[in-house]
Amino acid sequence: MFSEPNGGYSYEDCKATADWLLSQTDIRPLVGIVCGSGLGGLANMLKDQVVFNYKDIPNFPQSTVHGHAGRLVFGTLKGRPCICMQGRFHIYEGYPLQKITLPIRIFKLLGVKTVVLTNAAGGLNQDYKVGDVMIIKDHINMPGFAGNNPLVGPNDERFGVRFPCMSDAYDRELQQLAMDVGLELGYGDFLKEGVYCVLGGPSFETIAECRMLHRMGADAVGMSTVHEAITARHCGMRVFALSLITNQAVMDYESKEKANHEEVLQTGKDRAMQLEQLVSTIVTRIEHSNNYA
Numbered sequence: 560m561f562s563e564p565n566g567g568y569s570y571e572d573c574k575a576t577a578d579w580l581l582s583q584t585d586i587r588p589l590v591g592i593v594c595g596s597g598l599g600g601l602a603n604m605l606k607d608q609v610v611f612n613y614k615d616i617p618n619f620p621q622s623t624v625h626g627h628a629g630r631l632v633f634g635t636l637k638g639r640p641c642i643c644m645q646g647r648f649h650i651y652e653g654y655p656l657q658k659i660t661l662p663i664r665i666f667k668l669l670g671v672k673t674v675v676l677t678n679a680a681g682g683l684n685q686d687y688k689v690g691d692v693m694i695i696k697d698h699i700n701m702p703g704f705a706g707n708n709p710l711v712g713p714n715d716e717r718f719g720v721r722f723p724c725m726s727d728a729y730d731r732e733l734q735q736l737a738m739d740v741g742l743e744l745g746y747g748d749f750l751k752e753g754v755y756c757v758l759g760g761p762s763f764e765t766i767a768e769c770r771m772l773h774r775m776g777a778d779a780v781g782m783s784t785v786h787e788a789i790t791a792r793h794c795g796m797r798v799f800a801l802s803l804i805t806n807q808a809v810m811d812y813e814s815k816e817k818a819n820h821e822e823v824l825q826t827g828k829d830r831a832m833q834l835e836q837l838v839s840t841i842v843t844r845i846e847h848s849n850n851y852a
């Protein structure tokens with residue numbers, strides 16, 4: 560492991576893990592789902608489950624955060640083969656970005672075409688309420704401004720090009736599909752679209768930071784997703800992402816609100832049913848709207 564000089568994983572390392580997984584199950588997933596904090600229930604949507612604990616998967620990192628179970632679930636969603644990460648990895652856990660995004664490259668080598676990323680996030684947009692679901696239309700990679708990008712280091716062309724475009728990071732057809740599905744399900748009141756900004760965490764943001772991020776154009780702030788999206792686009796998978804607004808970012812010195820992980824997990828529980836409906840319907844409609852997955 561760590562055969563790459565930047566502390567990352569080589570193509571062969573990723574392939575070894577993908578081949579090991581393929582040897583353990585007949586399911587060949589076309590859609591890969593990543594569950595955000597408190598959103599692990601999304602994996603329960605899958606039928607005919609084949610489950611691996613992260614600790615049993617060669618080369619896989621371990622989940623260390625409450626609300627991230629650390630299980631990789633293969634299964635089907637209305638007959639469609641899927642894989643679901645019940646728990647992701649974050650910078651603040653001490654993992655390098657190449658390790659955080661390793662599962663995304665494994666998705667690719669398993670045959671996944673479309674990645675669905677979910678997260679819990681703080682709402683910066685003053686029109687957002689706790690419980691809103693934001694379809695991510697773009698991102699701001701704050702760690703990237705300081706050179707922290709999962710693609711730093713030698714580029715292996717078998718994954719993708721040296722300089723991948725990110726102006727189309729979030730698939731527009733899938734955003735539209737999600738909006739259509741959300742409206743059909745009667746979720747119009749809490750469905751939004753906006754820009755997600757990633758920070759390193761684990762401390763939540765100060766009031767001044769939230770004000771700055773909002774002025775910069777971010778609608779929601781979190782600690783994940785962007786690195787996975789960049790890695791997925793680099794290797795040619797389509798990306799759809801959504802944020803559950805689990806708390807209002809504190810923007811006012813008069814406010815008594817304090818961001819906390821318990822509220823994040825509770826909001827995830829409160830919206831679990833609608834999120835499962837939304838994500839499962841989107842996933843099962845993907846083939847009807849295009850030929851990619």
Ligand SMILES: O=P(O)(O)O[C@@H]1C[C@H](O)[C@@H](CO)O1
Nearest residue numbers: 595596678679782783820823
């Ligand atoms: O994995 P996500 O981005 O959903 O998790 C968010 C960010 C932190 O890990 C945690 C803070 O409560 O939730």
